Amino acid sequence: MDTINVVNLKPYFGVQPSYHFMDIAVVNRFLLYKELYKRRGDPARAKPLTQKSFREQLAKEMVEFSGVPAAAPPRPPTPPPSLTCMPAYYGEDATTVRRYCRKCSDAGNRRVKTPVYCRKCQVPLCFTPKKNCYREWHDLLE
Ligand SMILES: [Zn+2]
């Protein structure tokens, strides 16, 4: 079975330096908080938060703030719809506009017309149950 060895990926390796930065930020906020508390003299609170409980509170806020986007799995990039190969009609229906099939003309049959083209490749190609030049053209591209 093809399984990715998660242990070898070291997911936390790149996170280390930011801990130091976060620590400074926490201490700065704590000092600011203490300063504000002293100036206000908030009567609703018996005593200011200790640094420990302040850190716990702040850590909780940080998790709540950053948790959602960080936990979301990375999405594979989806190409815009216009960039994918898909059969399309030149005209309003299968009879109005028809072009010479590129695949057929490459094979020497230059008089086969088709109303269908690939919207990405911009190439006219037969696309019927009997003659699927569209599929053959894209099989050769791969
Ligand atoms: Zn195509």
Ligand SMILES: [Zn+2]
């Ligand atoms: Zn054809």
